[in-house]
Amino acid sequence: AGSAAALGIGSGVMLHVLAAAIGLSALLATSATAFTLVKWIGAAYIVYVGVKLLRQKSAAGAPAAALPKLGYRKIFLQGFLTNVLNPKVAMFFLAFVPQFISADAPSKALAFVILGGIFNFNSMLWCHFLAVSTAFASRRIKPAPRLTGWINRVTGGLFIALGLKLALSKQS
Numbered sequence: 001a002g003s004a005a006a007l008g009i010g011s012g013v014m015l016h017v018l019a020a021a022i023g024l025s026a027l028l029a030t031s032a033t034a035f036t037l038v039k040w041i042g043a044a045y046i047v048y049v050g051v052k053l054l055r056q057k058s059a060a061g062a063p064a065a066a067l068p069k070l071g072y073r074k075i076f077l078q079g080f081l082t083n084v085l086n087p088k089v090a091m092f093f094l095a096f097v098p099q100f101i102s103a104d105a106p107s108k109a110l111a112f113v114i115l116g117g118i119f120n121f122n123s124m125l126w127c128h129f130l131a132v133s134t135a136f137a138s139r140r141i142k143p144a145p146r147l148t149g150w151i152n153r154v155t156g157g158l159f160i161a162l163g164l165k166l167a168l169s170k171q172s
Helices: 002-022 024-030 032-055 072-084 087-100 108-140 145-168
Strands: none
Touching (some): 002 024, 002 072, 002 087, 002 108, 032 072, 032 087, 032 145, 087 108
């Protein structure tokens, strides 16, 4: 499941890299309307995920195996959408990657894609490491269903707070 999320996040990052390479991220950076639209859609999606976590039924007394499982496609899509709908990712690539591209590079777009791909590859390695290590740890540490319910509520609250922070953020 964690690897599916990592692949979704990585696919979202690559879409941002390609968009930046062809100039779409520059449009997002210069157009207040485009930025605001993407920001609001992304914030709404993050708040939606948070509300779903808050409303999830506590599995008190139920064995961990009885908890509902999400399909890999849905997990991938959640990672992808969370990343693609975050305009701050586009801003990051516009601010960070160009610092490493020479002004006299023959193809700045190609250099951008290569550097963004390297960044994405390293990020996905890290995300897969986290997925594998947490899966390994979760097999040894079985939290009580009540604790899982609280973790979902705290995580849901954090998602809602992040969504609201994104909604209230200014274009920089």
